[in-house]
Amino acid sequence: MLDHLAFETPKPTRIAGAKEDWELVIGMEVHAQVASNAKLFSGASTAFGAEPNSNVAFVDAAMPGMLPVINEFCVEQAVRTGLGLKARINLFSAFDRKNYFYPDLPQGYQISQLYHPIVGEGEVIVDMGPGVARRVRIERIHLEQDAGKSVHDMDPNMSFVDLNRTGVALMEIVSRPDIRGPEEAAAYVVKMRQILRYLGTCDGNMQNGNLRADVNVSVCRPGDYERYQETQDFAHLGTRCEIKNMNSMRFIQAAIDYEARRQIAILEDGGEVVQETRLYDPDKNETRSMRSKEEAHDYRYFPCPDLLPLEIEQDWVDAIEASLPELPDAKKARFVTVFGLSEYDAGVLTADVEAAHYFEKVAEVGDGKLAANWVINELFGRLKKDDRDITTCPISPEHMGEIIALIKSGDISGKIAKDVFEIAYTSGRAPAEIVETEGMKQVTDTGAIEAAVDAVIADNPAQVEKARANPKLTGWFVGQVMRATGGKANPKAVNEIVAAKLGL
Amino acid sequence: MSIDIETARKVAHLARIKVEEDRLPALAGEFNTILGFIEQLNEVNIDGVEPMTSVTPMRLKRRVDEVTDGGYPEKILKNAPDAREGFFAVPKVVE
Numbered sequence: 201m202l203d204h205l206a207f208e209t210p211k212p213t214r215i216a217g218a219k220e221d222w223e224l225v226i227g228m229e230v231h232a233q234v235a236s237n238a239k240l241f242s243g244a245s246t247a248f249g250a251e252p253n254s255n256v257a258f259v260d261a262a263m264p265g266m267l268p269v270i271n272e273f274c275v276e277q278a279v280r281t282g283l284g285l286k287a288r289i290n291l292f293s294a295f296d297r298k299n300y301f302y303p304d305l306p307q308g309y310q311i312s313q314l315y316h317p318i319v320g321e322g323e324v325i326v327d328m329g330p331g332v333a334r335r336v337r338i339e340r341i342h343l344e345q346d347a348g349k350s351v352h353d354m355d356p357n358m359s360f361v362d363l364n365r366t367g368v369a370l371m372e373i374v375s376r377p378d379i380r381g382p383e384e385a386a387a388y389v390v391k392m393r394q395i396l397r398y399l400g401t402c403d404g405n406m407q408n409g410n411l412r413a414d415v416n417v418s419v420c421r422p423g424d425y426e427r428y429q430e431t432q433d434f435a436h437l438g439t440r441c442e443i444k445n446m447n448s449m450r451f452i453q454a455a456i457d458y459e460a461r462r463q464i465a466i467l468e469d470g471g472e473v474v475q476e477t478r479l480y481d482p483d484k485n486e487t488r489s490m491r492s493k494e495e496a497h498d499y500r501y502f503p504c505p506d507l508l509p510l511e512i513e514q515d516w517v518d519a520i521e522a523s524l525p526e527l528p529d530a531k532k533a534r535f536v537t538v539f540g541l542s543e544y545d546a547g548v549l550t551a552d553v554e555a556a557h558y559f560e561k562v563a564e565v566g567d568g569k570l571a572a573n574w575v576i577n578e579l580f581g582r583l584k585k586d587d588r589d590i591t592t593c594p595i596s597p598e599h600m601g602e603i604i605a606l607i608k609s610g611d612i613s614g615k616i617a618k619d620v621f622e623i624a625y626t627s628g629r630a631p632a633e634i635v636e637t638e639g640m641k642q643v644t645d646t647g648a649i650e651a652a653v654d655a656v657i658a659d660n661p662a663q664v665e666k667a668r669a670n671p672k673l674t675g676w677f678v679g680q681v682m683r684a685t686g687g688k689a690n691p692k693a694v695n696e697i698v699a700a701k702l703g704l
Numbered sequence: 705m706s707i708d709i710e711t712a713r714k715v716a717h718l719a720r721i722k723v724e725e726d727r728l729p730a731l732a733g734e735f736n737t738i739l740g741f742i743e744q745l746n747e748v749n750i751d752g753v754e755p756m757t758s759v760t761p762m763r764l765k766r767r768v769d770e771v772t773d774g775g776y777p778e779k780i781l782k783n784a785p786d787a788r789e790g791f792f793a794v795p796k797v798v799e
Contacts, residue, residue, distance in 0.1 A: 253790055303794045359797050
């Protein structure tokens, strides 16, 4: 099986400044909340939306004398993620303290992995349309603790702090600066989210902040990036700024576009870009400096004395690798080769892991192409109309497959099938039963069709004369017969019989 | 490495520990004594010696992924100088 389809590299985004053309260079840090029941170093729950400070253990609140004990499943999830990104797994990793002061960080430091991350170099193939994709290198993934949440709008003078999220496991997935435009950056996050959801290592819920990205943006002149690629020397690239905490694909694109233009204006004016952390304001569509973060950048990292190094065994890693599910690129390639789907349709069906599983169950009836058409056009269209997604889909894949089977066997026409689908979708009834009970079965019995044709001819002698003079009018007879049979007659059979009976 | 008064002031600020101006020279002095003590370690030849992370060979203790803790917000908030509606209440911090 192909790992992924062959692809071409997209052209980097080029922005015309007032004086010359510029290109973008983007690197991303994706923070993905690990899907687990308990936190990284405590037995408190990770559930979203609990009462404030109720999912907090004493160790999360940094009470004196409390010690962290690592959740082995969180380690497994990080390893699984690394394997899913074809990355090197480090059997030896270690935890460090990243020190900074903030009200939602009771320890006064975040336990992270600066010097020895658990996952090393990997890659992601970012799809940019059929046959076009960008290979983005992953530099590392490390495990770390999330911080708490501050609420600023409940009181004019105070901020309120909830520690429920404090200590939840995060994977920070760091890319190389291989992303070359705002659309690629958004597509990278889409692809990363898709892979994480396939792996089951992060639910990818961006609204709840379970997946968020820091975006590093710099600009350079055409040709500079290629020189960087040859030498891996960052001196060829411009100074970067980091836009923090983006949790929307649309805002990521808008923020990058704004930030690139801001940097270009500075450079063309003879100025210098200052390396700093910035925040995107979607209301004003601009980025602004987070000066408060600058001083805090002195994190005074040191190895965490509460935790021994994390040593894992190759056998364990191999077992996790053996349990990996089929990933998006492989699934898409298989849908193309096995079901004969277009790359576009295969991409639509594999975009979401649940939808892909649903489709595969429907396709078990044996006609993958027909199943794909029905799932994409009828089902996805209907779900969209109801503002639902596949997880709350009211029609089971078995019933959907039954409809496909009924079409294939000639029991119902494609047109009637849409009615059957609507009834099955709204009522939950089985399609075969619907066809039977509602008498929707296509009439292929020529005797019955002939009788209906005879009746229409007998009742409409004037039309018969006209049709004999002008054969184009036979369509009227076909329509009458279809109406008389409640649309159940096989249209092809009706056509033939009408033509024969009229002597055309 | 030597800690001057400026560095002592910065370290105190990063840790949000209030140190009066007249206490800074003494603090910088103490830092230097500690660092000097640590410096002695640099005299030891450690070529080919693996870093030791524990005095006895131990494997990092793991826990299983089960919810076994939490559910006592009143205890968590008990020592808070100010708490409202289940939250810690702190002076306003806005970016």
